[in-house]
Amino acid sequence: MTNRDSSSTTTQHAGSAGGDPAYARPHKNRSPVGAATPASAVNMGSGGAAAHGDQLDSMLGSLQSDMNRQGVSTKTKGLCAACNKPVVSQMITALGKVWHVEHFTCAHCKMTLGTMSFYEREGKAYCEQDYHNLFAPRCAYCSGPITDKCVTALDKTWHPEHFFCGFCGCNFGDQGFHERDGQAYCREDFLKMFAPKCGGCGQPINDSYISALNRHWHPECFVCWDCQRPFGNMSFFDHDGLPYCEQHYHAKRGSLCADCQQPITGPSIIAMGRKFHPKHFTCAFCLKQLNNVTFKEQNNKPYCHPCFSKLFAGTKMMD
Numbered sequence: 295m296t297n298r299d300s301s302s303t304t305t306q307h308a309g310s311a312g313g314d315p316a317y318a319r320p321h322k323n324r325s326p327v328g329a330a331t332p333a334s335a336v337n338m339g340s341g342g343a344a345a346h347g348d349q350l351d352s353m354l355g356s357l358q359s360d361m362n363r364q365g366v367s368t369k370t371k372g373l374c375a376a377c378n379k380p381v382v383s384q385m386i387t388a389l390g391k392v393w394h395v396e397h398f399t400c401a402h403c404k405m406t407l408g409t410m411s412f413y414e415r416e417g418k419a420y421c422e423q424d425y426h427n428l429f430a431p432r433c434a435y436c437s438g439p440i441t442d443k444c445v446t447a448l449d450k451t452w453h454p455e456h457f458f459c460g461f462c463g464c465n466f467g468d469q470g471f472h473e474r475d476g477q478a479y480c481r482e483d484f485l486k487m488f489a490p491k492c493g494g495c496g497q498p499i500n501d502s503y504i505s506a507l508n509r510h511w512h513p514e515c516f517v518c519w520d521c522q523r524p525f526g527n528m529s530f531f532d533h534d535g536l537p538y539c540e541q542h543y544h545a546k547r548g549s550l551c552a553d554c555q556q557p558i559t560g561p562s563i564i565a566m567g568r569k570f571h572p573k574h575f576t577c578a579f580c581l582k583q584l585n586n587v588t589f590k591e592q593n594n595k596p597y598c599h600p601c602f603s604k605l606f607a608g609t610k611m612m613d
């Protein structure tokens with residue numbers, strides 16, 4: 295029993311804020327065991343005069359009637375869930391139980407919660423700070439408790455403002471984020487850093503791609519390296535790891551017919567340092583097919599023997 299408690303029994307009005315527990319004392323202390331304590335208290339409050347048991351009882355009795363007049367019931371409202379003693383007047387009802395105001399405390403720091411708002415978890419009450427510190431999800435970036443909006447990503451929780459692109463620091467727009475090795479990136483940076491690069495233009499590939507020649511390609515970049523024409527349904531040809539149409543593949547490889555300029559895929563005739571389709575290696579005059587052994591050459595053109603003789607024998611003989 296403190297001075298504050300004892301004096302408050304005579305000076306404070308019932309029902310006032312603060313939940314002074316002194317209202318409960320006189321009632322409780324009418325039991326013989328506790329009778330001495332309020333006695334000394336009242337004595338102090340009334341100038342220190344000695345009080346006998348009868349006087350004390352009558353003083354307490356008048357106090358009792360004062361309180362009743364002020365509308366405070368001294369009837370017990372149940373047993374305090376903390377101390378198991380009766381609760382009279384000022385009480386807290388919380389967690390489905392009744393508490394002395396001063397006994398309704400934070401389960402962690404023991405601070406009196408009184409009428410402050412509190413948080414409940416598994417039947418226990420916590421002050422706001424402890425509740426957040428103990429139970430709020432933690433931000434994977436700052437380790438602080440997340441008490442408001444929470445982002446869940448990468449199997450972790452984050453303050454929304456602490457979940458940002460690992461490269462540019464933006465907070466991700468509608469595009470969302472992309473993950474690589476536990477780090478989040480905005481789409482732009484992710485593609486810059488990790489998207490496959492096009493085998494044609496070297497830029498990142500964001501959408502559909504063609505996989506060929508052990509590389510990825512923008513569809514629009516997968517064209518003949520020479521004429522830039524797309525292949526469509528045609529097959530392409532690999533020359534030094536680059537795609538070519540059939541025509542330019544053979545051109546690259548020197549395997550175009552010197553006569554028709556079309557690729558030679560079957561047998562060929564090599565003559566005069568050039569390649570020909572066999573049927574296109576013909577006499578330049580009569581167009582008869584030649585073989586590469588018996589033709590005659592004049593001015594870089596092939597001729598059959600008869601035509602050669604007819605056309606050039608005279609000149610030759612005149613020489």
Ligand SMILES: [Zn+2]
Nearest residue numbers: 374377394397
């Ligand atoms: Zn209590």
Ligand SMILES: [Zn+2]
Nearest residue numbers: 400403421424
């Ligand atoms: Zn606390």
Ligand SMILES: [Zn+2]
Nearest residue numbers: 433436453456
């Ligand atoms: Zn944070």
Ligand SMILES: [Zn+2]
Nearest residue numbers: 459462480483
């Ligand atoms: Zn970024």
Ligand SMILES: [Zn+2]
Nearest residue numbers: 492495512515
């Ligand atoms: Zn490209």
Ligand SMILES: [Zn+2]
Nearest residue numbers: 518521539542
């Ligand atoms: Zn081409």
Ligand SMILES: [Zn+2]
Nearest residue numbers: 551554571574
């Ligand atoms: Zn030809």
Ligand SMILES: [Zn+2]
Nearest residue numbers: 577580598601
């Ligand atoms: Zn001929």
